[in-house]
Amino acid sequence: DAKTTQPPSMDCAEGRAANLPCNHSTISGNEYVYWYRQIHSQGPQYIIHGLKNNETNEMASLIITEDRKSSTLILPHATLRDTAVYYCIVRVAAYSGGGADGLTFGKGTHLIIQP
Amino acid sequence: DAGVTQSPTHLIKTRGQQVTLRCSPKSGHDTVSWYQQALGQGPQFIFQYYEEEERQRGNFPDRFSGHQFPNYSSELNVNALLLGDSALYLCASSLAIPAPLYEQYFGPGTRLTVT
Secondary structure (H helix, E strand, C coil), X not given: CCCCECCCEEEEECCCCEEEEEECCCCCCCEEEEEEEECCCCCCEEEEXXXXXXXXXXXXXEEEXXXXXXXXXXXXXXXXXXXXXXEEEEEECCCCCCCCCCCXXXXXXXXXXXX | CCCCEEECCEEEECCCCCEEEEEECCCCCCEEEEXXXXXXXXXXXXXXXXCCEEEEECCCCCXXXXXXXXXXXXXXXXXXXXXXXXXEEEEEEECCCCCCCCCCEECCCEEEEEC
């Protein structure tokens, strides 16, 4: 799986859009970009994933650059409950003979939403 | 619909002892993965069970072993505990289907302290 680089921490004012960057310059053509987050004292939670097109769901938007070497997770109207560690993960999506493969987490970005 | 549940919540053990952690997957899921999360680090993949067999393993010694039962629940066993085994142990469940969505559902974890 390709390696990802994320800033260790970021601040954002409540109600503003939080933009979390991720660099994955060695991404392969069949690798997807996934985002998970981990709120303090909880297990990680899936947010969104994409291959090359921009994606949006009820939680966030994912913007992937045309060369796919970087992406940005956007939380459109951040709330205090969005304070968490956000992980960007790059991996092949297809499962390999018997179940989904293990995820490789880095240290992520600690996003702090300021009131 | 109950999500992933883990027991116990907290556990204190002494060096050299053995410990068993338990996980019940989300309803309808058939694959269970275990992760170790040291303080300040992202989760590290230990292994994955599907159809009662270990399908994939991360870089962990044989002291770490597991089991999956016919009802898809799982146990993680750690023998000869070391101080460095102190961590949050996370269980994640998923469904083994060949689809690009890779969504693992994580439990709240078991906090293991080795003294």
